[in-house]
Amino acid sequence: MTIITLAQLSADLDAGKVSSTELTQEYLQRIDASEHNAFISVDQELALTRAKDADAKRANGESSPLLGVPIAQKDIFCIDGTQTTCGSKILENFIAPYTATVVSNMHDHGVVSLGKTNMDEFAMGSSNETSHYGNVVNPWSSKGATLVPGGSSGGSAAAVSAQLAPAATGTDTGGSIRQPAAFCNLTGIKPSYGRCSRYGMIAFASSLDQAGPMTHTAEDAAMLLNTMVGFDSKDSTSLDVPAEDYTTQLNDSIEGLNIGLPKEFFGEGLKPEIATLIERAVKEYESLGANIKEVSLPNSHLALPSYYVIAPAEASSNLSRFDGVRYGYRTEEYTDLVDMYTKTRSEGFGDEVKRRIMIGAYALSSGYYDAYYSKAQKLRRLIANDFNDVFKECDVLMGPTTPSTAFSAGSNSDDPVAMYLNDIYTIPANLAGLPAASIQAGFTSAGLPIGLHIIAPYLQESKLLNVAHQYQKVTDWHTLSAPGASAHNVGEKA
Amino acid sequence: MALDNETVHIIARLARLNIDDSELEKYGSELSNILNLVEQMEAVDTSGVEPMTHPFDATLRMRADEISEGNQREKFQAIAPSSENGLYLVPKVID
Known part of the structure; x- marks a missing residue:
């Protein structure tokens, strides 16, 4: 079984091999048949209406890379007329009266929203276990042992990993895109703070919250991010910077790239097996022509x-x-x-x-x-200053996304502070507002995926995606599909 | 730092939350554990460091003082737990 990427779906739609309606129906059926509890609500009618609309536009000669491509939305984004719970009982009956800017941007590009994914309540959690709507099953769970998908964007991660959607949105306040991406073998991007509008995205910690894409590949993340970002006068902290196409630098050579390895990200608490896998990934970068050096973020x-x-x-x-x-x-x-x-x-x-x-x-x-x-x-200022210092001599920083792999449901839930340690490597980028990614970097002996964490300087998402894409061109971890993934008809049809 | 039951009770009241007496101990110990984690901050000398409120140290934008949103009272009140004649209904607050 292989993964289906946005890039492939985009090409298939463009070539007329498949219609948006067919794709949307296929994914809706998979969601219906799945037992991962990845979705809180699905609006089939709305999804099919948008798909039909996209097909009509394509028939009229309109074209946009993601026109008619269905994706899943984290249930933290308001969509006008749609139930939006944020994983909480307190919003169980809430029908949003307006649409989040990120979602309306995507809809303007013709993206079809399939449904709303499960999440930790108000995005507070690292295992999806705080959701009022039940635990989510990590598609990488083996028989008899139910693993968490990570959190808070756990439903989005499980949905993409189980191939219930080719991509999904997430939000990341302290690691909520990157940690579940690592646990479910996905690419997850947290853009620079202010890139994606926070309007209509239910607020957790306003000075940290940032939306981003969760996909199988860096190329897909670039494509989806292109449709999400942009200045929004409705968000007082939205960045007013020129639009860019994040796909243009993907294929640039990374020969001579300076990669810093903060020694603080390889200390106590990191599982030795993960450290070994990260070292192997870094070696791969070295063979692509990158220079590796140890650096320090003393306040991390x-x-x-x-x-x-x-x-x-x-x-x-x-x-x-x-x-x-x-x-x-x-x-x-x-x-x-x-x-x-x-x-x-x-x-x-x-x-x-x-x-x-x-x-x-x-x-x-x-x-x-x-x-x-x-x-x-x-302290936040001191942490940000550390990054400023190391970026004088490095283009990007790398380390593990998480200290451990996906764990069993219930194993951390009675010790909040132990749960918080999941985000120990991801939080610094949120505090500094930097763009960061988690990409697929191999599997432990137990067969569980691990994530390579990449942090770039402010507004250098294109560089971040370039660095991620170059690794994916020479490795195949990202192409491996979870044992719990849905059976494939889309690829055959397409 | 260990929070006593009375402090937990006061914090809960500030947050408009009820914590059952039977749960005070549990909350007290969990909150204390979090505060113990946070206490590491104290060891650092931050004199002369400006607090960082925004990654770009951006200040809030001003906009022209013009109406940008139309009246959507009916739409917004349609999702209210209790409303009548354009008003949100709550228990009586003044005798």
Whole structure:
């Protein structure tokens, strides 16, 4: 069984080998037959209407690379008229009254949204286990052992890995695109902060949240990213920078590329087998003509502590909007206004969300602001400065995406801090706002995928994708399909 | 740092959350573990370091003071738990 890429589907649609309607029907059937619990909701009618529309446009001579290509959307993006839960009970009945800019950008390019994928509640989690809508099965699970897909974009990762969609959107606040991409053998890109509009993307930690593509290949990620990005006046932190085509530099040579290996990413806690696989990937880069050097990010050990102040603080503020007044869940019985707020929130939020709201409320409470939030923002500056320093002598940085491979459901769930360690290598890029990727870099002896983490300087997504693509041209890890993937008709038809 | 039950109770009230008495201990110990992780921050001297609020140190844009959004009251209130005559209904707050 082989993977089906966006590039291939795009070419097949262009050549008239398959229609968007046929493709969309095929994927909808697969979603229907799958047992991964990767989707929270699927709007078949809406998907088929868009597919028909795309077919009509192609018949009229219109062409755009992703016109008529179906993909899955993380259920954090509002789509007008569609249920948008963010993995939470508190938004179970929420029908979004407007569409996220990222989604409307994709729709403008003719992308067809298949449905909304499962996720950790409000994107807070690394295993998809905090979702109100149940655990998601990692398609790389072996018989009898159910592994988590990672999180928070766990449903998106499982959907693409199981071939229920050729690509999906994710969001990444501390690693929520890259960690599940590593766990499910995918390519995941977190763009520079501000590249993708946050408008209509339900907020977790506003100074860190960023949307990005989850795909089988870097080329697909470039194609999808092309349709997602752009300045948006509706997002006050959107970057007003010229548009670029992320596919144009994919084939550039990486001869002479300077790769830095931060020694802090290879320290205690990293599984030796993963370290060995990452070293092998780095050797591959060396044979492509890259220069490798060890570098240091001396403040990176402070990333996790400062993240667990900044993210919960911003979350506690963002999530104060869920009060049972204007939208979402409201408790059945209450005595007064405060009682209504309190019961609504206590019944509507899960444990991890409550913990983070409480940490945030504490960190922001009177007398603690300087000791926590302000201190964490100062450390954030030191962490960002470390990157600025190493990028004076390196083009990109590399290391493992995660310290371990996908784990069993339930194995980390009673120790929040142990769960947080999943994101120890991914968080620094969020704090600094840098673009970063996780790409497929091999398998452990247990047959589980691992991710190579690549971090690039600000706004250098094209370089990041170029570096990822050059590796994929000489390796085939990304082409290996999960044992739990859907049976293939699309390729045969196409 | 270990949070006592009373502090957990106060934080929960600030966050408009109810934590059952039976769960106070569990929340207290989990929150304390997170705060212990966070405590590593204290060891670093950050005097003279500017807090970083945005990766590009961008300031918020201003826009022209013009109406850019039309009235969509009916559409937005259609998804409210309780509304009437264009108003959101909540329990009585003034006697």
